[in-house]
Amino acid sequence: MALAEPMTxxxxxAAWAAVDAPATPExxxxxxxxxxxxxxxxxxxxxxxxxxxxxxxxxxxxxxxDPAVGQPVDRLKAIGTPGHLLGTDEQGRDMLTxxxxxGRMSLIAGLAxxxxxxxxxxxxxxxxxxxxxxxxxxxxxxxxMFYAFPAVLLAIAISASLGPGLFNQxxxxxxxxxxxxxxxxxxxxxxxxxxxxxxxxxxxxAPTTRIIVTQVLANIFSPIFVYASxxxxxxxxxxxxxxxxxxxxxxxxxEWGFMLNxxxxxxxxxxxxxxxxGFFIFITSISFNMLADSVRDALDVKE
Amino acid sequence: xxxxxxxxxxxxxxxxVEKPSPxxxxxxxxxxxxxxxxxxxxxxxxxxxxxxLSFSVEQGQTMGIVGESGCGKSTAARLVxxxxxxxxxxVIFEGVNVRSPHQPRHTGARExxxxxxxxxxxxxxxxxxxxxxxxxxxxxxxxKVHGFSRQDQRxxxxxxxxxxxxxxxxxxxxxxxxxxxxxxxxxxxxxxxLSPKLVVCDEAVSALDKSVQAQVxxxxxxxxxxxxxxxxxxxxxxxxxxxxxxTVCVMYLGQAVEICDADRLYxxxxxxxxxxxxxxxxxxxVTGAPRPDVPPLEGELPSxxxxxxxxxxxxxxxxxxxxxxxxxxxxxxPEPGHRVACHLYPAGPDAGLSMxxxxxxxxxERNSNA
Numbered sequence: 001m002a003l004a005e006p007m008t009x010x011x012x013x014a015a016w017a018a019v020d021a022p023a024t025p026e027x028x029x030x031x032x033x034x035x036x037x038x039x040x041x042x043x044x045x046x047x048x049x050x051x052x053x054x055x056x057x058x059x060x061x062x063x064x065x066d067p068a069v070g071q072p073v074d075r076l077k078a079i080g081t082p083g084h085l086l087g088t089d090e091q092g093r094d095m096l097t098x099x100x101x102x103g104r105m106s107l108i109a110g111l112a113x114x115x116x117x118x119x120x121x122x123x124x125x126x127x128x129x130x131x132x133x134x135x136x137x138x139x140x141x142x143x144x145m146f147y148a149f150p151a152v153l154l155a156i157a158i159s160a161s162l163g164p165g166l167f168n169q170x171x172x173x174x175x176x177x178x179x180x181x182x183x184x185x186x187x188x189x190x191x192x193x194x195x196x197x198x199x200x201x202x203x204x205x206a207p208t209t210r211i212i213v214t215q216v217l218a219n220i221f222s223p224i225f226v227y228a229s230x231x232x233x234x235x236x237x238x239x240x241x242x243x244x245x246x247x248x249x250x251x252x253x254x255e256w257g258f259m260l261n262x263x264x265x266x267x268x269x270x271x272x273x274x275x276x277x278g279f280f281i282f283i284t285s286i287s288f289n290m291l292a293d294s295v296r297d298a299l300d301v302k303e
Numbered sequence: 304x305x306x307x308x309x310x311x312x313x314x315x316x317x318x319x320v321e322k323p324s325p326x327x328x329x330x331x332x333x334x335x336x337x338x339x340x341x342x343x344x345x346x347x348x349x350x351x352x353x354x355x356l357s358f359s360v361e362q363g364q365t366m367g368i369v370g371e372s373g374c375g376k377s378t379a380a381r382l383v384x385x386x387x388x389x390x391x392x393x394v395i396f397e398g399v400n401v402r403s404p405h406q407p408r409h410t411g412a413r414e415x416x417x418x419x420x421x422x423x424x425x426x427x428x429x430x431x432x433x434x435x436x437x438x439x440x441x442x443x444x445x446x447k448v449h450g451f452s453r454q455d456q457r458x459x460x461x462x463x464x465x466x467x468x469x470x471x472x473x474x475x476x477x478x479x480x481x482x483x484x485x486x487x488x489x490x491x492x493x494x495x496x497l498s499p500k501l502v503v504c505d506e507a508v509s510a511l512d513k514s515v516q517a518q519v520x521x522x523x524x525x526x527x528x529x530x531x532x533x534x535x536x537x538x539x540x541x542x543x544x545x546x547x548x549x550t551v552c553v554m555y556l557g558q559a560v561e562i563c564d565a566d567r568l569y570x571x572x573x574x575x576x577x578x579x580x581x582x583x584x585x586x587x588x589v590t591g592a593p594r595p596d597v598p599p600l601e602g603e604l605p606s607x608x609x610x611x612x613x614x615x616x617x618x619x620x621x622x623x624x625x626x627x628x629x630x631x632x633x634x635x636x637p638e639p640g641h642r643v644a645c646h647l648y649p650a651g652p653d654a655g656l657s658m659x660x661x662x663x664x665x666x667x668e669r670n671s672n673a
Binding site for chain 1: 384417432434435436437444493497
């Protein structure tokens with residue numbers, strides 16, 4: 001195309017729009033992926049998380065120590081001790097080994113309840129946001145009842161009634177996170193149901209559930225995703241509290257939160273070692289948050 | 304024009320223009336809608352959005368509905384297509400009472416068939432299209448709900464895109480990649496996806512630039528001719544309504560005040576409100592007949608929470624009389640086919656008229672709750 005004036009971005013778009021047969025543009029997901037790939041923070045967070053997952057999964061290959069059994073003579077070694085790169089804990093167990101194995105439990109304890117709560121909370125929240133009236137009143141007031149208790153207390157109560165163990169801990173944590181996710185989903189749904197495209201969908205005669213699944217979910221996904229990924233770090237810490245009370249994984253199985261609690265007493269003796277599990281919880285949690293932010297930015301098409 | 308693929312199986316193929324049926328396609332009879340509102344902790348009231356509205360739309364014609372913002376035009380549209388439940392009155396479509404508070408809501412297949420025949424073009428090209436769905440998905444969704452095969456959906460989507468002046472490749476675009484006019488074309492294509500008989504256009508061009516408005520209006524007219532569509536065309540823009548409509552209904556505060564053929568209404572408005580509205584519209588056509596010389600309306604629309612007694616327009620009417628505050632004006636017919644509700648035109652021998660049977664006479668009037 002021979003243009004007298006220099007081709008500015010604006011004139012390029014105008015020229016493109018003037019073409020009779022438009023080329024196929026990139027799809028929504030392609031565009032989202034391209035935007036995500038150009039976000040350095042998001043890629044770094046993703047890399048850190050994949051690295052942590054790989055470390056936990058490959059733990060037996062990376063260390064020869066037993067995570068549950070220690071050498072009492074080697075108690076509370078400092079970081080950098082030969083043979084114990086990250087030192088040892090109060091029972092002489094290798095910290096690197098326990099961090100690697102503990103990552104398995106912590107990542108499961110953090111991710112599984114948030115995933116379960118997101119599925120259930122989104123279903124309840126979008127339903128009540130869409131239908132409103134008495135349906136919303138019943139669902140959201142029930143959610144408010146969960147809000148009335150401190151989350152940790154509620155988790156303790158549920159765990160205690162179900163009995164100890166990782167699975168029951170996941171159930172307890174799932175239940176306490178349903179309410180906040182349902183609230184986020186409800187608010188997002190209420191913003192979207194007033195749009196005319198929802199009325200258009202109603203005019204097809206499609207049933208409510210179908211309209212929610214096809215028209216609402218994609219539009220409320222990003223706020224829920226961002227909120228839920230922020231809960232992952234919190235879930236790891238709450239899981240730790242339950243373990244501390246003997247309601248989660250049982251000692252000597254390593255788990256970051258529980259390790260943090262049991263190393264509390266050595267904070268004046270060996271502060272860097274005592275802080276290690278907390279450091280990993282922090283890294284995991286902040287990586288999830290930054291990953292979520294980048295994914296949200298990538299998914300946000302301007303409307 | 305190419306032949307449309309995947310015509311609807313129930314004999315609703317709109318490419319063959321049918322003879323005008325003896326009955327109007329749509330009759331709206333004394334329809335009312337009130338929205339409850341809270342005025343205080345214990346006090347409740349109701350906004351009378353639409354009050355005893357009646358009109359009928361003939362097969363293949365365009366009924367324009369015009370009035371100020373807040374006069375109940377959009378509510379009327381949503382009552383007709385069933386997005387809002389009716390409080391009182393009936394909507395008769397093809398001789399069948401489709402929505403009435405006195406009978407249970409049609410369900411399942413029947414409801415789907417009603418929806419298939421009545422579709423709507425929405426006002427806001429930004430909120431009318433799902434931002435997360437491609438144009439193809441948006442247009443195909445009604446067909447998907449109505450069980451079209453995948454191939455039919457694809458073929459018909461391509462055909463519809465061509466019909467509304469877009470390219471088949473636009474199916475893979477997302478709404479934010481389209482201009483306002485293009486979005487409104489997609490909006491129209493979606494409304495036509497199920498081959499409806501009646502298309503309700505709710506301020507379909509109000510959000511568009513003037514130049515794009517003209518394109519979309521002409522598109523709507525072309526489609527009406529090719530597909531034999533019947534329009535209920537709602538707008539606050541008198542010029543647009545004049546251009547589009549065969550018949551025009553003027554609404555004020557939820558009520559129809561005047562119904563007439565478009566040409567006659569614009570040449571000879573009878574109701575003081577219609578006169579004031581026309582006088583307030585800029586006229587660009589200097590060669591045409593001058594609009595009536597009436598001072599423009601002053602003040603705001605009264606609150607529909609507490610509409611004025613008698614005639615609702617009396618608070619702003621330049622020719623208000625004592626009787627206007629006491630009695631609601633009856634519908635009269637000062638000239639054939641031209642009906643108006645105003646005390647300036649006393650009821651003659653033709654008392655008991657409604658706003659409905661404005662165009663075709665010699666047909667029995669249908670009573671409410673028929």
